[in-house]
Amino acid sequence: MRPGLKVYNSLSKEKEIFEPLNAPYVGMYVCGPTVYSNVHLGNVRTFMSFDVIYRYLKHLDFKVRYVRNITDVGHLQGDEDDGEDKISKRAKLENLEPMEIVQKYTNDFHDVMAMFNILPPDIEPSATGHIIEQIEMTRTLLEKGLAYEVDGSVYFDVEAYNKTNHYGKLSGRKLEDLISNTRELDGQDEKRNPVDFALWKKATKGHLMRWPSPWGDGFPGWHLECSVMSTKYLGANFDIHGGGMDLKFPHHECEIAQNHGATDEEGAKYWLHTNMLTVNGQKMSKSLGNSFLPSELIAGSHELLDKPYSPMTVRFFMLQSHYSSTLDFSNEALTAAQKGYTKLANGLKLIGELSYTEDGAEKNEKAIKQIEQICNNCYFAMNDDFNTALTIGHLFNLLKKINSIHTGNLKYSEIGEEVFDKMISTFKTFTVNVLGLVEEERINSKSVLNILTDLYKEAKDAKDYDKVDEIRAKLKDLGLVLKDMKTKVDWAYEE
RNA sequence: GGUCGAGUGGCCGAGUGGCUAGGCAGAGCUCUGCAAAAGCUCGUACAGCGGUUCGAAUCCGCUCUCGACCUCCA
DSSP, X not given: OGXXXXXXXXXXXXXXXXXXXXXXXXXXXXXXXXXXXXXXHHHHHHHHHHHHHHHXXXXXXXXXXXXXXXXXXXXXXXXXXXXXXXXXXXXXXXXXXXXXXXXXXXXXXXXXXXXXXXXXXXXXXXXXXXXXXXHHHHHHHHHTTSEEEETTEEEEOHHHHHTTSOTTTTTTOOHHHHHHHOOOOTXXXXXXXXXXXXXXXXXXXXXXXXXXXXXXXXXXXXXXXXXXXXXXXXXXXXXXXXXXXXXXXXXXXXXXXXXXXXXXXXXXXXXXXXXXXEETTEEOOTTTTOOOOHXXXXXXXXXXXXXXXXXXXXXXXXXXXXXXXXXXXXXXXXXXXXXXXXXXXXXXXXXXXXXXXXXXXXXXXXXXHHHHHHHHHHHHHHHBTOOHHHHHHHHHHHHHHHHHHHHTSSOHHXXXXXXXXXXXXXXXXXXXXXXXXXXXXXXXXXXXXXXXXXXXXXXXXXXXXXHHHHHHHHHHHTTEEXXXXXXXXXXXXXX
């Protein structure tokens, strides 16, 4: 199935056949979060999308090295050089060290990823762990005449780069348009050109996160870390670079310029961009105030939420659209997703219980053909730029067949053992391994036990001692003992 | 203002020239002590206007509406 994979490359704006530089190895870099506060649901969508991409590539037997960074250097807000960055700001607010902030929200990020069954990357490098490399790349760019230093800060010289390259090729911009569209900002006279961006920024007096460099104490520019870490762990040329649509410009554009400027190589071959999660048609973002946290979602505690939604419901909801489309959040859609997910989860439960039994029915060639077609369709859908929405559609079609077996509408022997096995394994593999949708435990064992103790008590009152002994024995097998108290029946763990 | 993208049945959401995704909601049937689950059947939608074509949701043009990026953002 491997040769069929196509991906939409933002760089060429075309769907291309996926051909890794060094098959079966695949290098994938995804821009991670800035850990100055909790990740919200919109952030989750991007990481979930790349999680499925990572899972599917692995399913196709590619040897994937997935690198996703943690941005833990505080970057300035906007171009205003007022010396305060997000992490420091937060540190002062919470009365913590900047690195405590970084750790706190990195932990939160990891918790959230685990909650949604998003696999950890193979390497998760942090910006602060690669200061030396960032200084090195800055030096290289200076040596090549693609950067200049002004009073302890170093800027990338976009115009110089653009003489022999196209700055703006990813986001479809022309340098002259960019220059003419740039607003005049105060306090940035340091730059030769408003489109230039910082590689290294001089730290002002109060700036907490600072490192020594050949240009004095300072900190790296935002775009630089990704260029440095992708190059370090994946090489000057690698296969996939991903991130949210909103990073296309300027972040990814700058990355391309830095990578190419520093290494003379092309950097990423395929650029994949995930679209935004919207609320009432508007992008979910912290600054708009329409974002909510995964924890609020699970608790149903946000004013936009009618009720709580489980992580798998959300995962199903998100995968029901294509990663490159915007997805609008609504309670109606989430409720529908909850039911859809439950249907799928019941299927997962069911396949654990079904086992092939010869029942002498005649072969049903039509059913066999249908099932085989659906199984192939799962691959076709995922091969077509990771179309999870279509894949889920196929999984529901497959589930209908599985349920038909279960209810006896379709007999085992009609499809034969081989097709049965294929049906079950395809359903399971795509649902669990590729889409990462797993059965959510929602049984409260204690309340189930209460039902049992009630039944026990009823049997005892009716003097049905056979039943009483049976319940007692079965619970004992599970390591539980029943205790007849004066006022009630209680249970305890067997000592 | 510039660049790019989107408008699909009651709702969500795939689909990019002919082969009517799928989920939710709704209607009917089967099964059934009741109920649920499940299966089967049904609704024939593509913002508007014009064009290309034997044929368009899908291509082209115009109009309307919405969004993203152009500043930190997944």
